Amino acid sequence: MVEDVVKTLKVRIKKEVLTTRKKERLRRITGRDTRIIEKYVRIIHHNRRKICTKTKKGKIRVHRGKLDELTLTTSKVKEEERRTTVPHDLKKMFPYCSHNEFQECRDIAVQLYEQGYRPNNTRPPIKRARRQLINAKRFVLVHLPKEKNNTLTRWWVGIRDSLDTWRRNTPYHQKLWLPLEMSTFHQKELKKGRIKSLELRYKRSTREWWVYFQLKVLPSSFYPTEEKSSSSLPPAVLGIDLGINIPAAGVLLTPKKKLTNKEIKFWYTKQWNRVNHRYKLKLSRLQRKAALNDQSGKKHQIYRFLCLLRRRYKNVKRAYIHQFINDVVQMIETYAQVYNLFVVVGYPKNVRKDKGKGNSARKFRRKLHQWNFFLVLTLLRRALILRGFEPHRILTVEERGTSSHCTRCGRKVVRPVRGLVHCPSCDYTFHSDLTGAMNIARKFLGALFRPRGNTITNYLTGYRYSSTHFTVCLGLSHWL
Numbered sequence: 001m002v003e004d005v006v007k008t009l010k011v012r013i014k015k016e017v018l019t020t021r022k023k024e025r026l027r028r029i030t031g032r033d034t035r036i037i038e039k040y041v042r043i044i045h046h047n048r049r050k051i052c053t054k055t056k057k058g059k060i061r062v063h064r065g066k067l068d069e070l071t072l073t074t075s076k077v078k079e080e081e082r083r084t085t086v087p088h089d090l091k092k093m094f095p096y097c098s099h100n101e102f103q104e105c106r107d108i109a110v111q112l113y114e115q116g117y118r119p120n121n122t123r124p125p126i127k128r129a130r131r132q133l134i135n136a137k138r139f140v141l142v143h144l145p146k147e148k149n150n151t152l153t154r155w156w157v158g159i160r161d162s163l164d165t166w167r168r169n170t171p172y173h174q175k176l177w178l179p180l181e182m183s184t185f186h187q188k189e190l191k192k193g194r195i196k197s198l199e200l201r202y203k204r205s206t207r208e209w210w211v212y213f214q215l216k217v218l219p220s221s222f223y224p225t226e227e228k229s230s231s232s233l234p235p236a237v238l239g240i241d242l243g244i245n246i247p248a249a250g251v252l253l254t255p256k257k258k259l260t261n262k263e264i265k266f267w268y269t270k271q272w273n274r275v276n277h278r279y280k281l282k283l284s285r286l287q288r289k290a291a292l293n294d295q296s297g298k299k300h301q302i303y304r305f306l307c308l309l310r311r312r313y314k315n316v317k318r319a320y321i322h323q324f325i326n327d328v329v330q331m332i333e334t335y336a337q338v339y340n341l342f343v344v345v346g347y348p349k350n351v352r353k354d355k356g357k358g359n360s361a362r363k364f365r366r367k368l369h370q371w372n373f374f375l376v377l378t379l380l381r382r383a384l385i386l387r388g389f390e391p392h393r394i395l396t397v398e399e400r401g402t403s404s405h406c407t408r409c410g411r412k413v414v415r416p417v418r419g420l421v422h423c424p425s426c427d428y429t430f431h432s433d434l435t436g437a438m439n440i441a442r443k444f445l446g447a448l449f450r451p452r453g454n455t456i457t458n459y460l461t462g463y464r465y466s467s468t469h470f471t472v473c474l475g476l477s478h479w480l
């Protein structure tokens with residue numbers, strides 16, 4: 001599994017360009033939060049018998065709901081279920097603080113208490129003023145380009161102001177815009193991950209405010225390791241099209257611009273179709289028998305036999321799928337010895353969507369809905385990774401439109417006979433499954449030559465890989 005790596009990025013707020021109002025606001029936000037947290041810690045310590053429990057390992061856990069019952073009248077329950085009085089009414093002590101604010105402070109206080117912080121009469125309150133803003137919903141990071149901005153600052157962070165501003169008798173929250181001192185280093189770091197949360201901190205020694213960004217950094221598999229990229233084999237992309245009648249068809253795109261029999265492969269077993277057909281016939285016959293209103297007392301027997309037959313059919317089916325996967329993997333392994341190989345499989349998303357009752361032939365519909373492409377895809381991926389394939393070498397792309405466009409000119413094709421496609425504009429006829437496979441491989445190459453944000457995404461798993469993984473494939477541009 002991919003682990004999450006969280007990194008912190010510190011950015012200074014440009015204090016020298018802050019207005020007095022903003023400075024005051026910042027001071028109040030950070031200062032007040034410190035006092036609330038301190039208050040919370042004292043309340044927890046005072047009521048520790050009621051709200052704290054000890055785990056088996058001897059750690060202290062604070063019950064947050066019980067703490068809320070002691071401190072907050074406001075809550076998200078209905079009007080009539082509200083508490084009217086609480087022993088320690090924080091809303092009275094800090095009237096301009098909202099419910100969400102209190103809960104954030106509460107979480108920090110609970111964290112501190114569980115880590116061992118205890119209030120002390122001789123010790124001054126928590127030194128470091130800190131404040132946490134969770135989630136991207138509550139702040140925005142804005143980058144203004146040079147032309148649109150007449151101030152020197154180009155990076156701004158807009159924080160939802162936690163102090164209630166009253167307008168027409170209802171509290172609302174303004175955005176507090178803060179200028180940031182963002183260097184090129186910071187910008188590079190920001191690109192490496194996604195911002196999860198943000199924290200405002202005041203440093204007493206320098207009397208300055210800092211923004212701490214919590215970055216979720218992309219996993220290490222996103223970037224290629226150096227030793228693997230120095231392979232001397234020629235690049236190749238194998239496109240695989242999963243189908244119903246023919247389980248899979250593959251086309252290998254190599255640096256040569258020519259397709260021979262070596263580069264085309266069908267995975268197809270006649271035997272399986274026969275076995276499948278026989279089982280289905282037997283099953284349907286038995287089912288019909290069972291549905292009849294038969295009073296002879298043999299019904300029990302029929303059901304038992306039906307159950308047995310279904311189980312056997314399932315096992316046989318599974319054995320055939322594994323056989324099929326084995327065949328595909330073997331072929332891929334032989335290709336991988338000669339080429340620097342990438343495998344791209346089409347994922348037929350929404351293929352069942354419009355094929356409800358009355359939209360196409362009944363037999364075809366039944367086949368379509370029994371087609372287990374997801375199982376085949378995951379099994380194939382797993383088998384390849386178990387044999388030492390790197391995860392970025394087996395990718396999936398969405399299949400939409402791949403088998404209905406010409407491989408030469410990209411225009412729409414017609415199907416004169418089943419299994420063949422014909423392009424009216426360039427007069428080219430080709431096998432329909434091979435068209436699909438080839439277009440799948442070309443779709444991947446197209447995504448590589450026009451990368452969005454320099455990443456290639458595996459459609460099935462959602463994992464993203466840096467396009468630097470695939471730089472060798474740039475030698476296959478003649479297939480586009």
Ligand SMILES: [Zn+2]
Pocket residue numbers: 406407408409410411423424425426427428
């Ligand atoms: Zn054409």
